[in-house]
Amino acid sequence: MCGIIARIGHGDATETLLSGLENLEYRGYDSAGIAVQNGSGVKVHKTSGEVADLKATLDTRPSGNIGIGHTRWSTHGPPTDENAHPHTDTAGDVAVVHNGVIDNYDELRAQLQSQGHEFHSDTDTEVIPHLIDEYRQDSASTEQAIRKAIDTLEGSYAIAALVDGEERVYAARKGSPLVLGLDDDEWFLASDVPAFLDYTDQVIYLEDGDLVVLEPDSYRITDLGGTPVERPVDTVDWDPDDAGKGEYDHYMEKEIHSQPTALANTIEGRIENGTVSFDDLEPGKFADIDTVQFVACGTSYHAAMYAGQQLRTAGLQTAVIRASEYETSAGPIDESTLVIAVTQSGETADTLDAVRTAASHDAQTLAVTNVVGSTAAREADTAIYIRAGPEVGVAATKTYSSQAVTLTLLTQRLAADVPEATPVDDSEELLETLEDFPQHVETVLETSQARLLAREFMNSTSYFFIGNGLSHSVALEGALKFKEITYEHAEGFASGELKHGPLALVTEKSPLFAVSTGDADEKTKTNAIEAQSRGAPIVAVGPATSPLVDVADAHLSVPDTHPVWAGLLANVQLQLVSYHAATLLERSIDKPRNLAKSVTVE
Template sequence: MCGIIARVGDGNATETLLSGLENLEYRGYDSAGIAVQNGSGVKVHKCSGDVSDLESTLDSRPSGNVGIGHTRWSTHGPPTDENAHPHTDTAGDVAVVHNGVIDNYDQLRTELQANGHVFESDTDTEVIPHLIDEYRETTGDTEQAVRRAVDTLEGSYAIAAIVDGEERIYAARKGSPLVLGVDDEEWFLASDVPAFLEYTDEVIYLEDGDLVVLEPDSYRLTDLEGNPIDRSVDTVDWDPKDAGKGEYDHYMKKEIHSQPTALSNTIEGRIDDGDVDFADLPPGAFADVESVQLVACGTSYHAAMYGGQLLRAAGIPATALRASEYESVAGPVDENTLVVAVTQSGETADTLEAVRTGSARGGRTLAVTNVVGSTAARETDEAIYIRAGPEVGVAATKTYSSQVVTLALLSQRIAADVPDATPADDRAAMLDALADLPRHVETVLETSRAETLAAETLESEAYVFVGNGFGHSVALEGALKFKEITYEHAEGFASGQLKHGPLALVTEETPLFAVCTGGDDEKTKTNAIEARSRGAPVVAVGPDDHPLCDVADAHLSVPETHPVWAGLLANVQLQLLSYYAAKLLERPIDKPRNLAKSVTVE
């Protein structure tokens, strides 16, 4: 969580910092701030609220060619002006922005206060500028002071700091993402590439233990002992326009409507004469796999459930596990266990910790992620990219669809290698139907009645989503999306579990959305009818010819296709339902309360 932007180069940094913060606001919007340095002091401007609130407080743009900025998702202390970043030392000579959690801040704060340092906030971050100031006094050198400060910290951090009288930015990372943007006339640092994508697509992904010093015409990258480090410069293949809203009112709506393109990119080049082909994984790459553990959080966990079911159907023992619980529930892991980290950002703290645990226990690791150069991609043995392009809306949409397709292809690729596996009998039909998926999503987007249905059900007390097989994970995802952005109570269940307790919640004021895939739907039909007999309005979400459509009160239609992909089409309908309900309720759709896009702290 939290977004960092920093810039050094010719010209005023302020406009770049503000635009970077706007591009990063999906990472946190409790408060925002900037600090610039122009040789006559470090000027800090910050406030609670979002970036537009910050801009409204600036009577004039502060000048300076070196600056840092931050948009906050609160962990220590409420979202107040005082707790907003940047934070400074007592004299205001050192300003710091920080993403992460400092575990030993209580101890450090007590020690620094005993030495005369005065604190103004409740945050853990504020110890960092005071530490730098303390070590500047003892070393007489800012770079050494920064090294000593970060070496003193326990926990996770991405840090950027500026100092009065110095045309430099000092930055370091451990456990939180930080990427360096490279341009001919200026340098950037940010938590995520979209912050500066309009200026450069040349990037260096920093790794844990890296420390970088940026100056107007150069950068130096070292480890914490000062030894030079060489990191490759990568080119990001995202179009800067993909990081904007374009003609849409919200990022979420744009990203829902960009799914046909995202899915085409996900599929491209990965099916060859009826076989699944991942370029960096030669035939036989998975021949020694005996079991698969998929670890993920939130929406990515629902995609992992989808992938796990496909693997089990192919005769490969597979389990989707919540990453936050992995250490205690994973069970045996050995060299024949494939641990798959499913993470959009590649920086999700719980997922990274889970895959590290799996590796430490002897497992082979693989990342399914959207971000080239992310921590997950670097730390696992192999990586497969979902190719969804940048996703800014906090509520994941297109990345879920691309994750599911990538995991579905991976399941068939593994099944082709494992000697005792049993690839699906209709594998050819499944892969043939996949080629039509982008077009089918386009049909859903063009014909959906979700907006009308959202209005008709808006006054409901709660919303229930059910599904069986592939429909179960879609029901869970539909409920998650609905509660994330509408703030209304929504629950997802396996169809057969409805009568084992949840049916007590069903009334005429709780519409039930039944996800139908055209395969293994009998439990969904019978339980939906039972809920309807108790007064619940039933909405069938599936193909037009599904038997449930004849008895349902309403229908969200999806094109006829293979059952594996029907669930994804149903999910698009539920994404639209959530979006339009939230819009009618006037919710902040792209910035739901208490949530951030990339959860980089445990």
């Protein structure tokens, strides 16, 4: 949800800013801009469109050793040149980039206009440089003026600012991510690590209320009152090559094909002597839990559904709740409730709000995330990392698989800890077959017929996905992927619900992807036949032993394995179907319209 980059040090900043924006473009691509300070004023260059459009407008590259940049996902105002960041005050002396939402910007804008400030955009961000400019007139320093400005803001923000004549970058955060990168002769600020991963792996994850002042040879972190604070320096274990496309045409394609490696990392060291082991979860940690709630959004919600189904099978009282609805749907929460927040980025605003609500009721909280140092990891009582590595494609692929595997292992651990739970009878088989799972994914990738099927059905009017039990959440995820990157109508249903309304939409132009795991597939078969009798072609997605294969018009096969892993293998086939369909339709696969990777506003 928008990307910030800032750089200060010795040597020119412009190329670093532009490469940082390209690395962050998955966070927003409606417009882009940079501001550079070089001792002769703050030079701002910005445009609607993608970072490539910004680069095309730069006949000569602005030079300067200090700069800020931004790639936008629109919230206030359409994607126009005027609404692109950075924004400045009336005189152009203060330039600001911002992620988040300023709730009181209407009031502030009216107040500033009455004081003679001129506005040129529809954004909430533009009030910030004007506030800084206003407070500079009566403050002893720019830093003091920025503190006053920040204190005036209501809402969420990550901010980076430049001021004419000052060799500094000022930054602050509240409710929106910001990370500091440390190198020998330059400092970086960004909303996500991949922005500067080519330059350094030494990072400081800033926390809400932090204010940072960067100078060419030093940095200071204080709270909003000016008291110095210490933040630990972490080492990011991502390889810079992991954040590039390599030989692939799209990030999404690369990330689908990197799943065997990502999953091997997810699994490594987490099965010991036939039992599940997590480093940060001591034995018996969940012995006092009697209710589990999963909270998540989008793809993470589907991964949570996959785990929730398994926990219910183990006899645990379990709810899977959309994070945006948690406040009204959570029901009773107390110290015997475990709330598991599933969030790839660890910065999803609705999910963070749910964690805070749960904590306020004394519930135990656990974050399952991909990002070390993320807000969710810091605020939850415990964090488990899915270890998938950086994911740039907006449509989540490898992180879904890694989330689902991590959560499945967690369900085994919960079932072992909670006295009222009953571990599944085939737990030993489940863990043994997991060792082969990365290779089974590789087999799917090497043998899939998804490209041919995508071509066969590319002129369809609708695409339906059904599944029963564990397969239901896979069907929902398959439909989500398809609509995200093809822009075609796609819907997922529980198998038994197809005849309760959706069947009215079925025609010979609406292929039905029926997901199976090799377990409890008869209901899916029955409903698939009903659709087939009305002309819909049926694609069975699952193992060759599934009863669906005998009645289907086509089959996307997965290796024989435990039903839990078979469902996730079926998901890989559906990822490939979506990818190839979007390729044939010439869609913007890595940057689907109206979507961004990390949704940090409500």
